[in-house]
Amino acid sequence: xxxxxxxxxxxxxxxxxxxxxxxxxxxxxxxxxxxxxxxxxxxxxxxxxxxxxxxxxxxxxxxxxxxxxxxxxxxxxxxxxxxxxxxxxxxxxxxxxxxxxxx
Amino acid sequence: xxxxxxxxxxxxxxxxxxxxxxxxxxxxxxxxxxxxxxxxxxxxxxxxxxxxxxxxxxxxxxxxxxxxxxxxxxxxxxxxxxxxxxxxxxxxxxxxxxxxxxxxxxxxxxxxxxxxxxxxxxxxxxxxxxxxxxxxxxxxxxxxxxxxxxxxxxxxxxxxxxxxxxxxxxxxxxxxxxxxxxxxxxxxxxxxxxxxxxxxxxxxxxxxxxxxxxxxxxxxxxxxxxxxxxxxxxxxxxxxxxxxxxxxxxxxxxxxxxxxxxxxxxxxxxxxxxxxxxxxxxxxxxxxxxxxxxxxxxxxxxxxxxxxxxxxxxxxxxxxxxxxxxxxxxxxxxxxxxxxxxxxxxxxxxxxxxxxxxxxxxxxxxxxxxxxxxxxxxxxxxxxxxxxxxxxxxxxxxxxxxxxxxxxxxxxxxxxxxxxxxxxxxxxxxxxxxxxxxxxxxxxxxxxxxxxxxxxxxxxxxxxxxxxxxxxxxxxxxxxxxxxxxxxxxxxxxxxxxxxxxxxxxxxxxxxxxxxxxxxxxxxxxxxxxxxxxxxxxxxxxxxxxxxxxxxxxxxxxxxxxxxxxxxxxxxxxxxxxxxxxxxxxxxxxxxxxxxxxxxxxxxxxxxxxxxxxxxxxxxxxxxxxxxxx
Numbered sequence: 001x002x003x004x005x006x007x008x009x010x011x012x013x014x015x016x017x018x019x020x021x022x023x024x025x026x027x028x029x030x031x032x033x034x035x036x037x038x039x040x041x042x043x044x045x046x047x048x049x050x051x052x053x054x055x056x057x058x059x060x061x062x063x064x065x066x067x068x069x070x071x072x073x074x075x076x077x078x079x080x081x082x083x084x085x086x087x088x089x090x091x092x093x094x095x096x097x098x099x100x101x102x103x
Numbered sequence: 104x105x106x107x108x109x110x111x112x113x114x115x116x117x118x119x120x121x122x123x124x125x126x127x128x129x130x131x132x133x134x135x136x137x138x139x140x141x142x143x144x145x146x147x148x149x150x151x152x153x154x155x156x157x158x159x160x161x162x163x164x165x166x167x168x169x170x171x172x173x174x175x176x177x178x179x180x181x182x183x184x185x186x187x188x189x190x191x192x193x194x195x196x197x198x199x200x201x202x203x204x205x206x207x208x209x210x211x212x213x214x215x216x217x218x219x220x221x222x223x224x225x226x227x228x229x230x231x232x233x234x235x236x237x238x239x240x241x242x243x244x245x246x247x248x249x250x251x252x253x254x255x256x257x258x259x260x261x262x263x264x265x266x267x268x269x270x271x272x273x274x275x276x277x278x279x280x281x282x283x284x285x286x287x288x289x290x291x292x293x294x295x296x297x298x299x300x301x302x303x304x305x306x307x308x309x310x311x312x313x314x315x316x317x318x319x320x321x322x323x324x325x326x327x328x329x330x331x332x333x334x335x336x337x338x339x340x341x342x343x344x345x346x347x348x349x350x351x352x353x354x355x356x357x358x359x360x361x362x363x364x365x366x367x368x369x370x371x372x373x374x375x376x377x378x379x380x381x382x383x384x385x386x387x388x389x390x391x392x393x394x395x396x397x398x399x400x401x402x403x404x405x406x407x408x409x410x411x412x413x414x415x416x417x418x419x420x421x422x423x424x425x426x427x428x429x430x431x432x433x434x435x436x437x438x439x440x441x442x443x444x445x446x447x448x449x450x451x452x453x454x455x456x457x458x459x460x461x462x463x464x465x466x467x468x469x470x471x472x473x474x475x476x477x478x479x480x481x482x483x484x485x486x487x488x489x490x491x492x493x494x495x496x497x498x499x500x501x502x503x504x505x506x507x508x509x510x511x512x513x514x515x516x517x518x519x520x521x522x523x524x525x526x527x528x529x530x531x532x533x534x535x536x537x538x539x540x541x542x543x544x545x546x547x548x549x550x551x552x553x554x555x556x557x558x559x560x561x562x563x564x565x566x567x568x569x570x571x572x573x574x575x576x577x578x579x580x581x582x583x584x585x586x587x588x589x590x591x592x593x594x595x596x597x598x599x600x601x602x603x604x605x606x607x608x609x610x611x612x613x614x615x616x617x618x619x620x621x622x623x624x625x626x627x628x629x630x631x632x633x634x635x636x637x638x639x640x641x642x643x644x645x646x647x648x649x650x651x652x653x654x655x656x657x658x659x660x661x662x663x664x665x666x667x668x669x670x671x672x673x674x675x676x677x678x679x680x681x682x683x684x685x686x687x688x689x690x691x692x693x694x695x696x697x698x699x700x701x702x703x704x705x706x707x708x709x710x711x712x713x714x715x716x717x718x719x720x721x722x723x724x725x726x727x728x729x730x731x732x733x
Contacts, residue, residue, distance in 0.1 A: 022714055031710065099708030 007048035014041035028083045028093040032076060039072045166220030166283060170352050170417050174217040174345075177424045180548070181341045182210050184541040188432050189333040191537035192439055202242065206337065209235035213342050217349070222271050222281040222307075225353065229267070229314070232343050233260050239338060240330040252326035259323040263313015267350075270306030274357075277303060287356040304357045304364035307350065308371075315347025315401045318375040324398055328390040332435030335390060340397050340427040345420050348404040355413055369409025369493070373500040376402030380507035384514060388445045389434050392515050396471065397427055399504060403486055406497060412489030419482035426470040426478055426549040432542055433464035436534040437519060447518040454520040459539045461520045463546040468516045470549045472509035473592045478553035484585050491584045498584075505588050509595030517599060 014037050021034030043065040050061020086100075087093050167175070186206060193202050212231030219225040241253025275281055277299045278289045311317065316324035327339045338344070351358060351368065358365050379398035386392045400423045407416035438445055440457055454461045470477035473484070483505060490498040533539070705716075 019718055023711060023718060026711075028710075031714075095710040098710070 004048055004052040007044055007052075011041045011044040011048070014038075014044065026094050026096050028086070028095055028098075031095065032079045032083070035079075036072060036076065039068055043068055164220045165218040167218055170349070171217050173417060173421055174349060175214070177421050178210070178213050178217060178342050181424055181428045181545070182213070182337060184545055185333050185337045185341070185428060185432065188336075188435070188538050188541040189331075191535050192333050192435055193331065198242070202239075202331065205235050205238050205242075206334070209239070209338060209343070213346065216346055220282055220284070222274070222283075222354070225350070226264075226267060226271060229310075229346065229350075230264065232338075232346065233257065233264065233314075236260075236327070236338050236343055239334040240327045242330055242334065246329065249329035252323075252329040256323040256327050259320050260313040263310045263320055263347075266306045266309025266313070267311075270303045270308075270310065273299060273303040273306060283353055283356070286354070290356045290360050300357065301361045301363050304354070304361050305367060307354055307357070308364065308368055311347035311350050311405065312371065313347070314350070315344050315405065316398050317347070317371050317402060317405060318378055321375060321379065321398050325391050325394040328388070328394050332390065332431060332438060335394075336428045336431030336435065339394065340431050341424040344397065344401055345404070345424060348401060348408065348416060348420055351405065351408045352413065352417055355408065358408070359411065359413075365409050365411065366494075367409075369406050369490075369497055372402045372404070372406030372409050373490075373497045374402070375399070376406060376504045377500045377507075378402075380504045380511070384507065384511040387447050389437065389447050389450075389515060389519065390431070390445055392447075392511060393427070393430055393434055396430075396508065396512065399508060400427065400471070403483065403501065403504070406501065407486040407489060410486075410489045410493035410497065412486055412493075415482065415485035415489055419486055422470070422478035422482045422549075422552045425545055425552050426467040429463060429467040429542065429545040429549050430471065432538070432545065433460050433467065436460040436538055436542065437464075439538070440534050447515065450519045457520075457533045459533060459542065463539075463542040464520070465516060466546045467549050468512045470553075472512050472596060473505055473588060474596075475589065478549050478551070480589075481553035484588055487588050488584050502588060502591055506591035506595040509592040510599045513596050513599030514602070 018034045018037030018041060021037065022031050025031045025034060046061045046065045046068070050058055083093055086098060090098060092098070186203070189202070189206065193199055209232055212228045212235060215228035216225050216232065219228060237253050237257040240256050241250045243249045244253075271281060274286075277297070278286060280286060280289065313320045324339060324344065328335055330339070358368060376399045379395045379402060383392050383395035383399065386395060400419070404416045404419050404423070407413075407419060436457065437450070437453060437460060440460070441450060441453070444450075466477065470479040473480045475481075487498060487501050487505070490501050
């Protein structure tokens with residue numbers, strides 16, 4: 001069996017890549033993708049713990065991961081539609097050039 | 104393994120599609136042969152765990168038993184030939200490659216359905232085929248009638264699909280499995296019929312009714328003839344509509360234990376066979392005649408399964424696939440060579456102009472009419488024999504249908520190929536070799552496919568099709584049944600020759616006048632479309648309109664009333680607000696404004712800055728937590 005630590009390292013790496021991506025990307029699409037990476041890092045953790053930690057209900061982890069996936073799909077859909085709207089109005093998805101939310 | 108066959112769409116030129124399905128055939132044929140040729144029912148299975156939920160496990164995989172092997176053979180052979188033919192038929196069409204993409208996807212779905220080892224996988228493939236069928240019927244979507252026909256087919260078969268899905272759920276609930284092998288074991292352990300099982304079987308059969316265009320959901324198939332002719336041959340004659348029959352054969356372990364379900368199946372099949380055979384003689388569109396003939400023959404197969412003649416039903420499925428594919432491709436060649444005119448009343452005398460098409464069509468017509476020793480004779484006779492032993496009324500239905508089949512098929516042949524060409528303006532020509540060669544190969548199959556099931560080869564096919572869970576079903580051969588069916592077929596051919604031959608003895612027009620009500624009913628397909636329009640479509644539309652009106656008047660009225668009263672009270676409050684509340688608010692606002700002048704510098708409006716703040720915050724929190732606990 002693959003040790004728990006391996007999963008955690010993978011997940012931490014994914015998280016780091018995701019956070020790095022979300023902070024540095026300038027394309028809104030790239031940011032959305034990076035956020036998906038972060039969510040998946042969390043999913044790996046959930047499933048790994050459900051599998052390895054004794055005395056935990058083994059179905060809870062995967063179930064929760066499935067919820068995360070479903071909600072991530074919803075969030076991605078909303079995010080993408082926002083991006084499309086922004087693109088239609090501004091002809092760009094470069095977040096450096098969008099400051100609609102400024103006071 | 105097998106499921107991966109045709110799934111090479113995308114880079115879809117005709118050659119790739121043909122090559123893919125040929126490859127599928129090359130892999131499938133030795134496999135089919137190995138399964139069919141071993142004396143004990145050999146099966147190849149392979150599966151993997153797909154989903155596990157609590158203590159329930161869902162496996163999926165492939166199961167190639169003798170019926171599946173037979174279908175693999177039929178589907179790959181006819182599919183490949185039809186695709187070769189299509190490269191000629193569709194040549195020069197702007198959506199040429201899209202056509203082959205759909206056809207390849209369809210082939211993949213069909214092969215997946217054939218080898219699926221559980222109902223769920225079968226259902227998935229079933230839906231893939233339904234989708235492809237919809238795309239291909241509506242392929243000429245510039246024509247509104249084609250688009251409408253696609254929709255109609257999709258919606259009508261969807262009724263059947265819902266039935267199939269409910270049946271699957273009920274079956275899962277009762278038997279706890281959807282895999283065919285486990286179902287067989289389950290049924291062997293529970294020989295007594297229960298209500299839930301019967302309901303499940305009947306619901307599954309509703310799926311068959313939809314897909315195989317059985318009465319009363321047959322209305323979509325004739326309209327489906329709006330699609331390109333090779334598609335009609337592949338999907339709506341040889342393979343997809345046979346999938347419904349195959350579904351019953353696959354779940355036959357259920358049906359054979361449930362007499363009620365069985366007789367329902369048999370009667371639906373018998374009624375369909377006769378009804379479609381009654382409609383066909385009045386149609387003038389060459390493809391519609393073939394469509395009704397297909398419905399009728401499918402009725403035959405369903406009836407065969409209903410009376411317990413498992414092998415005979417599948418045998419007829421195979422022979423029918425060959426000769427009906429041939430008939431449709433022949434009709435396609437006629438239409439192609441006759442400048443896309445489909446009305447038989449304008450044709451005639453094409454025998455000399457299209458000799459190859461004529462010869463192959465003649466063989467197919469003889470085969471479907473049940474003239475010995477061609478393919479249709481053996482399988483049809485087998486079914487009639489089983490019906491004779493199971494239920495006399497069904498046998499009478501079947502025999503009458505056989506006579507009508509011979510009649511309308513020869514009517515088609517005579518009107519198209521004999522006599523004088525009625526519309527002289529059209530210059531007919533023979534099709535290119537890429538279209539005639541598949542015709543010739545299929546003609547060989549149509550002529551010889553019956554032999555493996557004939558007494559001359561010792562009923563080899565019937566023995567090869569045996570599966571372990573099947574109850575033995577032996578019927579005494581009867582010279583009377585066989586003789587009568589040949590006689591009836593002969594009578595049908597004779598009647599057709601008298602009415603539509605080069606020198607007609609009986610005028611069809613006079614006959615139609617004499618039996619005007621019957622003729623009108625037949626011409627209008629027994630008013631099924633009108634009935635559905637009146638009984639289902641229009642009420643649904645009216646309901647929608649009524650609901651809309653309710654919305655418009657009642658709901659909108661209430662909303663408007665509420666709005667008006669709210670507006671009046673708001674007016675009063677507004678005065679109070681303006682002087683008293685606003686003063687307070689403005690004061691508060693002024694304070695906040697002053698404060699925010701400092702803090703709003705953080706609101707840059709740039710996403711990165713917000714995200715950076717969030718990340719920093721999280722890091723800080725993590726650090727404090729660690730600091731506190733450590």
